[in-house]
Amino acid sequence: MKHEPNRELFRSPADAHELLNVSRSRRYLLVSPCRDEAQYLRRTLDSVALQSVPPALWVVVDDGSSDETPAILEEYSKRLPYLRVVRRDDRGGRKVGPGVIEAFYAGLEQVQLEDFDYVCKLDMDLDLPVRYFEVLMERMESNPRIGTTSGKPWFVHPRSGALVPEVCGDEMSVGMTKFYRIACFKEIGGFVRQVMWDGIDCHRARMLGWIAESVDLEPIRFVHLRPQGASQQGIWTGRLRAGFGQYFMGTSPLYYLAVATYRLTAHPALIGSVAMLWGYIRSWLNGLPRYDDPEFRQFLRSYQHACLRMGKRAATARVNAERAHLWHENHPTAGHDETSVKDSERAELMGLKFDTVTIEAAVARCLELCQEPPSSNTVITANASHLCMMRRDPELATACRAGRLILADGMSVVWALRASGQPVPERVAGVDLMARLLAAAGEHRLRVYFLGAKREVVSALVERCRAQHPGIEIAGFRDGYFSLADHPRIIEEIRASKAHMLFVGMPTPFKETWVERHRERLQVPVIVGVGGSFDVLAGFIKRAPHWVQMAGMEWFWRLLMEPRKLWRRYLTLNSEFSWVAGLEVVARRFGRPPAEQSQK
Numbered sequence: 001m002k003h004e005p006n007r008e009l010f011r012s013p014a015d016a017h018e019l020l021n022v023s024r025s026r027r028y029l030l031v032s033p034c035r036d037e038a039q040y041l042r043r044t045l046d047s048v049a050l051q052s053v054p055p056a057l058w059v060v061v062d063d064g065s066s067d068e069t070p071a072i073l074e075e076y077s078k079r080l081p082y083l084r085v086v087r088r089d090d091r092g093g094r095k096v097g098p099g100v101i102e103a104f105y106a107g108l109e110q111v112q113l114e115d116f117d118y119v120c121k122l123d124m125d126l127d128l129p130v131r132y133f134e135v136l137m138e139r140m141e142s143n144p145r146i147g148t149t150s151g152k153p154w155f156v157h158p159r160s161g162a163l164v165p166e167v168c169g170d171e172m173s174v175g176m177t178k179f180y181r182i183a184c185f186k187e188i189g190g191f192v193r194q195v196m197w198d199g200i201d202c203h204r205a206r207m208l209g210w211i212a213e214s215v216d217l218e219p220i221r222f223v224h225l226r227p228q229g230a231s232q233q234g235i236w237t238g239r240l241r242a243g244f245g246q247y248f249m250g251t252s253p254l255y256y257l258a259v260a261t262y263r264l265t266a267h268p269a270l271i272g273s274v275a276m277l278w279g280y281i282r283s284w285l286n287g288l289p290r291y292d293d294p295e296f297r298q299f300l301r302s303y304q305h306a307c308l309r310m311g312k313r314a315a316t317a318r319v320n321a322e323r324a325h326l327w328h329e330n331h332p333t334a335g336h337d338e339t340s341v342k343d344s345e346r347a348e349l350m351g352l353k354f355d356t357v358t359i360e361a362a363v364a365r366c367l368e369l370c371q372e373p374p375s376s377n378t379v380i381t382a383n384a385s386h387l388c389m390m391r392r393d394p395e396l397a398t399a400c401r402a403g404r405l406i407l408a409d410g411m412s413v414v415w416a417l418r419a420s421g422q423p424v425p426e427r428v429a430g431v432d433l434m435a436r437l438l439a440a441a442g443e444h445r446l447r448v449y450f451l452g453a454k455r456e457v458v459s460a461l462v463e464r465c466r467a468q469h470p471g472i473e474i475a476g477f478r479d480g481y482f483s484l485a486d487h488p489r490i491i492e493e494i495r496a497s498k499a500h501m502l503f504v505g506m507p508t509p510f511k512e513t514w515v516e517r518h519r520e521r522l523q524v525p526v527i528v529g530v531g532g533s534f535d536v537l538a539g540f541i542k543r544a545p546h547w548v549q550m551a552g553m554e555w556f557w558r559l560l561m562e563p564r565k566l567w568r569r570y571l572t573l574n575s576e577f578s579w580v581a582g583l584e585v586v587a588r589r590f591g592r593p594p595a596e597q598s599q600k
Helices: 016-020 038-049 069-077 096-108 132-142 182-187 197-207 235-249 253-262 271-285 294-310 312-322 324-330 338-344 359-371 384-390 394-401 411-419 430-444 455-468 484-497 510-522 533-537 546-550 554-561 563-589
Strands: 028-034 057-063 083-088 118-122 146-149 153-156 163-165 177-181 222-224 346-349 352-355 378-382 405-408 447-452 473-478 501-505 526-529
Touching (some): 118 182, 132 177, 177 182, 197 294, 235 271, 253 271, 312 324, 312 359, 346 411, 359 430, 359 526, 384 563, 430 447, 430 455, 430 533, 447 484, 455 473, 455 533, 473 484, 484 510, 501 510
Parallel strands (some): 028 118, 447 473
Antiparallel strands (some): 352 405
């Protein structure tokens, strides 16, 4: 089944850029398919009626109900001025996936999407908190990349009677309340008319560079009056249907096995996971049709396998970072303050805000800076030593925070950020970034200047670059042994070289503070302090094996290579980092701001 965009969504030629240029307008449309919902209907109607920001329009599609649903809707339509009821004839049995979405579009056909800022597919078996839609819109106003969002569903446990959370990932808006920015909804082509429509939509949004999420905040926790998978013919049938839906979407078998195993203890224990797996396997054995979009399936499985390797939160953060350029390319005039958007995509540790990007995204951003109007920008690759030294060195702290791009160089920093609930996609080591940038410079014929290390090291590095990257243009180079009197001449030499990139292979804090003092005069679009990377890339020092790097033990390898130079620094700074970062992780986990907020 090949996915075709819903053409009715594109009746007006309104530019998506205009839709994104939010002027704090909060006109949202609710569309609610329902059928025989009398048991729960009043609670949903009452909870929407009490919303702090009411909907501009609420279209409820009565899809052939045979209980008291029509009478209840008629009663409330007289009380709620924004409620419009669309009635459909009873067509017999209704499939939960396709049938629900067909009813949804029967309601959507009654309106022009361009009249609204947001659209929400809302089920009629929910009890929503008073500020539910207000908080969702606040989140989307704060970050224009959020295309779809929702709160988290809770339900009354059938045995204990306690409110418990439903199992749902943070990377999806939940199906019972799909709140969409109109522009995102149009770009993904709307909902697929099949089971798993509420998974395909979020993955398609993420594939296009949007952020899809559900958020566990107290003001947007809502009660799902009918537990997930319990509709129509019971939980067993619901979970079988979920297994087919994952098969239809193209989910990796290995990933779905891991999901079912993880949910073994969730209600209903064991039987739910067995039904999910059997639904998937039965669909495969019967050769049922799948979602016919090879690019989507490839993206989905790549994402799911990354989830298995690094965890879902880190994998989602990585994909969001990798796909960000697609969103920015398609929405260059989103109309939001760039600084606030950038801050929303950063993670903070010990007073330094890190960009949550992959190395590929970092390289792409550096290449963009090389093409922008002339300016000087620093790229900071900060590790545990940087963070500890910043606590005692205000000038270093200022220089690091001034970075146009601030990257986590060190697994200890990555682990601490993830442990504090701020997932970063991966470590971006200075030496790896430099190697990628040199390759990109060769490909794009960019001019590069090297400053630092011993003369024989930097000379060997230049020769290697010329051999490995024939297209690269060496704008200049010199060793890192110079006096204060040499500074003006060196600065002028770099400025006159018209380099696109400047690599500074000198120790911290000198490289950061020296660059920041003279940044405006240097006039180099991308300036990267890379420490001892010159020695590694020139072949004078052997770098740790990849498995040592991934284990977070590269510092120990370097200590073995240069024990006299590094033992004291690692002993004191690593101990300090473990203590200070550990306290901050605990504070953030308990919802308290870190005790030390050195960044104002």
